Amino acid sequence: xxxxxxxENRIKFSNSVENLIEKYEVSISAIVCLELQYLLEIKRxxxxxxxxxxxxxxxxxxxxxxxxxxxxxxxxxxxxxxxxPFDRIIVANAAINNSVLITKxxxxxxxxxxxxx
Numbered sequence: 163x164x165x166x167x168x169x170e171n172r173i174k175f176s177n178s179v180e181n182l183i184e185k186y187e188v189s190i191s192a193i194v195c196l197e198l199q200y201l202l203e204i205k206r207x208x209x210x211x212x213x214x215x216x217x218x219x220x221x222x223x224x225x226x227x228x229x230x231x232x233x234x235x236x237x238x239x240x241x242x243x244x245x246x247p248f249d250r251i252i253v254a255n256a257a258i259n260n261s262v263l264i265t266k267x268x269x270x271x272x273x274x275x276x277x278x279x
Contacts, residue, residue, distance in 0.1 A: 178278065
């Protein structure tokens with residue numbers, strides 16, 4: 163979602179997702195910053211993670227979630243439907259408060275009931 167939000171030609175979300183972004187505070191798991199760094203290193207994105215996060219903080223009020231990392235990891239340990247550590251931590255971060263998670267990832271959409279696309 164973060165990469166799509168900051169794309170020059172912003173990829174259109176569904177109306178329901180656009181409404182969520184406009185209506186509610188948007189936050190990301192801190193692990194998203196590391197995932198963006200990985201994407202930069204393999205040249206799937208061109209901008210530095212700090213710039214992406216800063217731009218989105220300015221444009222839509224994006225925040226980095228400050229939930230306790232130990233709590234997130236404890237929850238992630240129960241998410242055995244994926245081996246991807248980024249997905250486990252991102253979903254766990256959202257699941258702690260039963261928050262909506264905006265994602266295009268079909269595997270997450272199938273397994274986390276509050277995932278939207």
